[in-house]
Amino acid sequence: MPDLVWFVIRRLLATVLVMLALSLAVYLIFYALPADPARLGCGKPCTPDRLEQARHFMQLDQSTMQQYLQFLKGIVAGRTFGEGAAAVQCNAPCFGYSFPLARPVTTLILSRLPITASIAIGAAVLWLIAGVSLGLGAALRRGRLFDRFAVGFALVGVASPSFLVGLLAILVFGFWLNMVPVNGYVPLTDSPVDWAWHLVLPWVVLAALNAASYIRLTRAQMLEELNLDHITTARAKGAGEGRVVLLHGLRGVLVPIVTIFGLDLGGLLGGAILTEKVFSMQGLGELLISSVGQLDVAVVVGVTLFSAFLVILANLVVDVLHGVLDPRVGHA
Amino acid sequence: MPEPRKTPSETPVLEVHDLHVTFRTEGGLVPAVDGIDFAVAPGQTLAIVGESGSGKSVSSAAVMGLLPSNADVKGEVLLDGRELTKLTAEELRKVRGNEVALVFQDALSALNPYYSVGWQVAEAYRLHHDVSKKEANARAVRMLDLVGIPSAAQRARAYPHEFSGGMRQRVVIAMALVNDPKVLIADEPTTALDVTVQAQIIQLLEDVQTEFGTALVLISHDLGVVAEVADDVLVMYAGRAAEQGSVKDIFYRAAHPYSLGLLGAMPRVDVPPKHRLTTIPGSPPSPGSIETGCPFQPRCAYTERVGERCITERPLLTPRPGEGNHEAACHLGRRPEIAQEVARTGIQENAAPEGAPLQQSAAQESAPLEHSAAKAEGPLQPSAEESAL
Numbered sequence: 001m002p003d004l005v006w007f008v009i010r011r012l013l014a015t016v017l018v019m020l021a022l023s024l025a026v027y028l029i030f031y032a033l034p035a036d037p038a039r040l041g042c043g044k045p046c047t048p049d050r051l052e053q054a055r056h057f058m059q060l061d062q063s064t065m066q067q068y069l070q071f072l073k074g075i076v077a078g079r080t081f082g083e084g085a086a087a088v089q090c091n092a093p094c095f096g097y098s099f100p101l102a103r104p105v106t107t108l109i110l111s112r113l114p115i116t117a118s119i120a121i122g123a124a125v126l127w128l129i130a131g132v133s134l135g136l137g138a139a140l141r142r143g144r145l146f147d148r149f150a151v152g153f154a155l156v157g158v159a160s161p162s163f164l165v166g167l168l169a170i171l172v173f174g175f176w177l178n179m180v181p182v183n184g185y186v187p188l189t190d191s192p193v194d195w196a197w198h199l200v201l202p203w204v205v206l207a208a209l210n211a212a213s214y215i216r217l218t219r220a221q222m223l224e225e226l227n228l229d230h231i232t233t234a235r236a237k238g239a240g241e242g243r244v245v246l247l248h249g250l251r252g253v254l255v256p257i258v259t260i261f262g263l264d265l266g267g268l269l270g271g272a273i274l275t276e277k278v279f280s281m282q283g284l285g286e287l288l289i290s291s292v293g294q295l296d297v298a299v300v301v302g303v304t305l306f307s308a309f310l311v312i313l314a315n316l317v318v319d320v321l322h323g324v325l326d327p328r329v330g331h332a
Numbered sequence: 333m334p335e336p337r338k339t340p341s342e343t344p345v346l347e348v349h350d351l352h353v354t355f356r357t358e359g360g361l362v363p364a365v366d367g368i369d370f371a372v373a374p375g376q377t378l379a380i381v382g383e384s385g386s387g388k389s390v391s392s393a394a395v396m397g398l399l400p401s402n403a404d405v406k407g408e409v410l411l412d413g414r415e416l417t418k419l420t421a422e423e424l425r426k427v428r429g430n431e432v433a434l435v436f437q438d439a440l441s442a443l444n445p446y447y448s449v450g451w452q453v454a455e456a457y458r459l460h461h462d463v464s465k466k467e468a469n470a471r472a473v474r475m476l477d478l479v480g481i482p483s484a485a486q487r488a489r490a491y492p493h494e495f496s497g498g499m500r501q502r503v504v505i506a507m508a509l510v511n512d513p514k515v516l517i518a519d520e521p522t523t524a525l526d527v528t529v530q531a532q533i534i535q536l537l538e539d540v541q542t543e544f545g546t547a548l549v550l551i552s553h554d555l556g557v558v559a560e561v562a563d564d565v566l567v568m569y570a571g572r573a574a575e576q577g578s579v580k581d582i583f584y585r586a587a588h589p590y591s592l593g594l595l596g597a598m599p600r601v602d603v604p605p606k607h608r609l610t611t612i613p614g615s616p617p618s619p620g621s622i623e624t625g626c627p628f629q630p631r632c633a634y635t636e637r638v639g640e641r642c643i644t645e646r647p648l649l650t651p652r653p654g655e656g657n658h659e660a661a662c663h664l665g666r667r668p669e670i671a672q673e674v675a676r677t678g679i680q681e682n683a684a685p686e687g688a689p690l691q692q693s694a695a696q697e698s699a700p701l702e703h704s705a706a707k708a709e710g711p712l713q714p715s716a717e718e719s720a721l
């Protein structure tokens with residue numbers, strides 16, 4: 001489908017432009033903050049001399065615009081801070097360098113991403129399955145006990161603060177029942193079982209809270225869909241109830257579900273801040289929060305831009321899927 | 333007008349006896365269908381006519397067991413002598429789309445927007461035949477070709493929104509016929525279409541009926557079409573049969589004031605536009621709101637002639653002169669008086685067109701009926717021309 005290819009290319013070009021504008025905005029905002037990153041890096045006692053040295057080293061003595069251009073150059077060609085033996089190398093694509101952590105931002109993001117991705121993808125799969133099946137069941141048993149339970153659950157889920165539920169889950173399942181570990185992360189490559197086992201609590205907590213909106217969406221859309229004429233056609237053709245509901249009913253609900261799923265997942269991949277905090281996982285969200293505390297502006301800018309990029313990417317994927325899933329949507 | 337194809341000896345394939353449908357709603361019980369009977373034989377067409385809300389669609393959905401769960405269905409629905417209302421869900425599923433198929437009013441909403449039309453026709457086939465996808469697709473393409481979709485093999489891969497209204501309705505008809513059903517129920521199959529396309533679709537229905545020997549139940553607002561294709565007609569009013577009989581009985585010997593009103597409301601090509609549509613004054617009662625007496629009484633111009641009985645006693649279907657099973661539910665038993673009345677009140681404004689047939693049929697009745705017969709015949713000829721377009 002060449003239409004689709006062109007559509008993706010156009011959208012990717014647009015994405016580059018949006019990211020450029022966004023990075024400029026983010027750069028200006030964070031560098032306009034009164035905080036001085038050089039002060040943290042200048043050691044003690046921080047004489048004006050050493051402060052000036054640190055500024056120069058971090059390339060903070062240039063104008064904001066120059067710094068921004070340096071930032072852009074770093075993405076394409078990499079950057080070097082300082083000279084000689086003390087020089088710090090930041091290879092392309094360099095999204096800034098964290099002096100407090102002594103690591104390029106790119107490296108930091110890439111090291112934290114697997115943790116956040118593990119949390120986000122696992123939880124997303126769980127809440128998708130749970131939310132859609134509960135919503136489907138509620139629609140099919142409209143007004144009955146199961147429906148009331150599912151709708152009630154959705155209401156509670158939407159209204160509950162995630163950190164509270166997280167803490168409660170840790171208390172009950174971790175400490176009282178001693179069923180699952182309460183914190184820590186084991187890489188998937190080390191031991192898949194331990195990886196999953198350590199993630200069970202955050203997955204379940206995040207899924208329980210996010211499933212709520214999927215229950216409501218699936219239920220509402222399904223009720224609408226099942227009233228449509230083509231559902232009657234399917235029955236009149238001799239399709240059994242299962243086929244009517246799944247192949248003809250749920251098929252029509254796929255597009256809205258995929259849409260919010262893509263956007264939710266895209267947003268969560270940029271950092272599950274509260275969940276990571278509650279379960280002490282060193283993900284992107286935790287990196288962002290601690291960098292804010294450290295006035296590590298380079299990391300804050302890098303993570304913010306990365307999260308924004310993921311959201312834009314999720315939008316693009318969702319739009320492409322729209323065209324694939326709904327024959328009435330063209331990408332021309 | 334085509335020659336009546338009816339041969340009285342033919343045994344009906346679908347028989348409905350004393351069908352009642354009551355909806356349980358928040359506002360109470362709504363009796364949408366209140367005791368109707370009809371039957372249709374292979375190759376025959378039964379038309380069901382009546383104003384909006386008279387229970388036409390509900391009756392046809394009841395035959396297929398397609399009513400929502402808040403509907404109570406009573407009565408018998410016999411398909412080749414088999415009682416459909418007593419079947420299990422799985423047995424009923426095997427009947428739907430296989431032995432009895434439906435064609436809906438709005439083909440765009442009747443088709444699933446997410447699947448290609450070929451897939452949808454093939455699905456209907458695979459639901460009742462244990463064949464490979466390939467065989468089913470081939471069958472679907474053959475059906476699409478048969479209903480007149482050009483380059484069917486390619487178009488089978490297209491989606492419903494990529495078709496015109498008429499072509500979509502052809503797809504729906506192909507889907508309904510793919511299993512060679514014994515009975516085809518078409519619920520206002522042309523209402524959503526342009527006039528010229530309407531004629532083509534009706535022609536198609538007639539053609540496939542001839543080809544497959546399908547029994548056709550045609551629900552329609554268009555009396556021109558009914559006169560052209562039906563063998564029998566059931567006139568429904570407020571969930572009941574007002575009158576039923578052969579197409580000639582209804583068009584030339586209508587005995588019920590409501591049928592006469594509908595015939596008067598029929599658009600005619602030979603009448604100047606401003607006189608074209610005489611509608612029956614008033615609107616139908618909500619189902620079940622009239623408990624005693626005749627449901628048509630508030631709108632009936634003949635009620636004074638009968639008097640009290642129209643208010644106190646529900647008129648039952650009683651035999652009327654005609655081709656056999658002509659029945660009407662009206663206390664006004666003497667047909668000629670109605671005809672006189674019609675002639676006098678001037679509902680029909682035109683003298684019989686030249687060479688109008690039916691002289692002999694009219695001659696059997698009293699003289700004033702001639703006008704009535706001629707009036708009924710009038711619109712038939714233009715619509716026959718239309719269908720030739």
Ligand SMILES: Nc1ncnc2c1ncn2[C@@H]1O[C@H](COP(=O)(O)OP(=O)(O)OP(=O)(O)O)[C@@H](O)[C@H]1O
Nearest residue numbers: 355362364383384385386387388389390391400619
């Ligand atoms: N699901 C339902 N619940 C309650 N009442 C219903 C339901 N479906 C239909 N009815 C009622 O049954 C009556 C008959 O409706 P039906 O659809 O059979 O009319 P119709 O003759 O097909 O009219 P139209 O020409 O407009 O299609 C109407 O009064 C309608 O309000």
Ligand code: SF4
Nearest residue numbers: 626629632642662663
């Ligand atoms: S029974 Fe009376 S009210 Fe009803 S149609 Fe006949 S004349 Fe009219």
Ligand SMILES: [Mg+2]
Nearest residue numbers: 388389390519
């Ligand atoms: Mg209807």
